[in-house]
Amino acid sequence: MTDLTDFAVADETPVAADIDRVWALVSDIALPTRFSPELRRVEWLDGAAGPVPGARFAGYNSHPRLGDWRTVCEIVACAPPREFGWAVLAYDGRYAGPGSDVPQRRVLWHFTLAPAAADGAPGGGTALGLGMRLTGAQSGLHAAVDRAPERTAEIVAWRRASLRDSIAATLAGIRDLAERG
Numbered sequence: 001m002t003d004l005t006d007f008a009v010a011d012e013t014p015v016a017a018d019i020d021r022v023w024a025l026v027s028d029i030a031l032p033t034r035f036s037p038e039l040r041r042v043e044w045l046d047g048a049a050g051p052v053p054g055a056r057f058a059g060y061n062s063h064p065r066l067g068d069w070r071t072v073c074e075i076v077a078c079a080p081p082r083e084f085g086w087a088v089l090a091y092d093g094r095y096a097g098p099g100s101d102v103p104q105r106r107v108l109w110h111f112t113l114a115p116a117a118a119d120g121a122p123g124g125g126t127a128l129g130l131g132m133r134l135t136g137a138q139s140g141l142h143a144a145v146d147r148a149p150e151r152t153a154e155i156v157a158w159r160r161a162s163l164r165d166s167i168a169a170t171l172a173g174i175r176d177l178a179e180r181g
Contacts, residue, residue, distance in 0.1 A: 002145045002152060003136070009163040010131025012112075013171045017178035019113050022126040023081035025174050026111040027051045035173030036166050038063050051078050057086075063162075066140070077110065085110035087135075104137040128174065130167050 015022050029042045041060045048055035059071040077085035087105035112129040141159050145152045
């Protein structure tokens with residue numbers, strides 16, 4: 001398996017809205033489906049009804065080059081109004097290995113929020129960040145690279161750009177919603 005433990009993508013945007021308004025948006029697991037070019041829908045699992053550490057949800061994704069897939073995710077950070085994060089544990093049961101029934105954190109996604117100055121924003125503004133990083137456990141990117149090791153640089157660059165675009169679109173959508181009030 002190719003070592004991709006340094007694979008990470010992150011971005012940040014200023015939001016002219018107070019941190020509590022932005023928090024209400026980012027802690028809604030369904031909201032990114034409105035802006036992400038990949039994430040299509042989500043649903044809580046195991047009776048969970050809201051974002052608390054340990055709660056799980058399924059994410060349904062689609063990409064023209066990658067196809068359709070379902071992930072199982074677990075909330076790993078929920079500290080209102082500063083951070084919200086989840087780990088992708090599984091992709092349709094792929095990459096777990098024979099006989100493995102212990103979910104591994106494969107990808108970590110994380111929103112960060114910090115108070116920031118913003119002209120015209122009642123209560124100030126918010127610096128909003130969103131990032132992801134691979135953990136080192138087998139992932140879809142690992143599988144793609146392992147299938148075509150001679151194209152590792154190309155595959156990694158393409159996926160990094162794709163994720164950067166997705167993160168930027170999600171941040172812009174959240175910013176626009178928060179600023180409209």
